[in-house]
Amino acid sequence: MATSGIEPRVLVEHDAPDTLPEPPNDNDLAGRLLVSQVASKLRDMIIQDELKPGSRIRERQLSERLNVSRTPLREAIRILVSERLVQSLPNRGAVVASPDMEEVRQLLQVLGTLEALGGQLAVEAGDDARIEEILALHHEMLSAYYRKDKLAYFKLNQAIHKSIVAAGGNAVLIDTHAQLNARLYRIRYISNQRDDRWHEAVEQHEQIADALKARDAGRLAVLMRDHIGHTWVKVHSADG
Amino acid sequence: MATSGIEPRVLVEHDAPDTLPEPPNDNDLAGRLLVSQVASKLRDMIIQDELKPGSRIRERQLSERLNVSRTPLREAIRILVSERLVQSLPNRGAVVASPDMEEVRQLLQVLGTLEALGGQLAVEAGDDARIEEILALHHEMLSAYYRKDKLAYFKLNQAIHKSIVAAGGNAVLIDTHAQLNARLYRIRYISNQRDDRWHEAVEQHEQIADALKARDAGRLAVLMRDHIGHTWVKVHSADG
């Protein structure tokens, strides 16, 4: 789905890359093929704003910067295009995708449904150890909240959502969730920097943890969906 | 060489067209870049069983068969890999993906959730004309059912599900749905060839059509999910 693409940016500029969101580096088989390594590197660069949304990707320049030839770089770009992290223009190369608000809304809508399913499956199929791990992450996150450590909070928040989905054991769901989530990583990070309604999000996580502990699949599903709805409100209201 | 760059003929001989499920050919911008053309062609070949699941993709052989060099073919293969239509082995090339039963179950589980959301959005956001179109497809499908025209039924069935999701207007959902659905195309086609419980599926479609007509979002969502559950029963029981 083609986004506007040429529009500079949707959220704040965030030009200074002094704060690097840290890559999830959740990559598949990154150690093996050069193409995979390059693709992973590109994902990290996009997430860390080293490649800014809307900016063109110059193949020759990037390839010599990464010390690879254009061939594996181009193949890596194709991968990111099909992940919708970059957009390919006909004979004019590729630009880093910059989702507009409507696309963000759509992504969150789908993610909400997927996380609801993930929560349900986590309760139905997840073993106790898995759920204990998630609860442990939850308490770590609370700790970060009370320390006002936004970066730690952000990372633990991401880890929790990912773990809940993973606990369901549906590899397709895990995969799809990760792919859609990657498209929102930057925006979520930026949105997290404001502490708008931070306590609300924490309260929702408390409820999520309760439902997990109680193994209440239905309630957890509803909570997960609502929680993402809350994310949309945060991002949307901050848009301006 | 100078084969004048882009040769007009994109479609290939079609060697053994005894049973051709017909490609959806729902491709993005297939007319533009050679890589896109090759990727589309590969998708069609996989769907039509010209490239059979589990078989290796030999780059040199395929490239000369498609009259392109290995470079665009390799880039196209990368795209299909990230769509999970082919699987890439470390230093041993690519093979056509052959989903096992567990993966099919997972795919259907996620698709069920997505189609439920699609149904809900179709009712909430779809205008009357859109829904009328879907109902028209439904009646066409009924006609195919009574004619016992399995191929027409199959295609219309696919078109209906796609249209319902499309009516919701969520591009991300449409895209994700299409991608996951593509991985099941062959299996669904094969499953459709048996007329196991054909009437049950038709009855479910009747209910779906009713819910659409009544604009009952909640009921439609439940029906869509259950309907896919039914697909799983069909596929699973036939597996053996």
Add this chain to the structure above:
DNA sequence: TTATACGGTTTGGCATACAATTTTCGGCAC
């Protein structure tokens, strides 16, 4: 007979060279 070592062949991985298209920019006309 079986296991294993070895060399030829095939295939994929990456780099580089060439072609086609787009962008840029200088010059000229208005």
Add this chain to the structure above:
DNA sequence: GTGCCGAAAATTGTATGCCAAACCGTATAA
């Protein structure tokens, strides 16, 4: 000063070549 046209430069798209790793068959030794 503004706008249009064209050639040069830059960039992407495609093809080809070289190298290394994996496969297969044979032969040799236990």
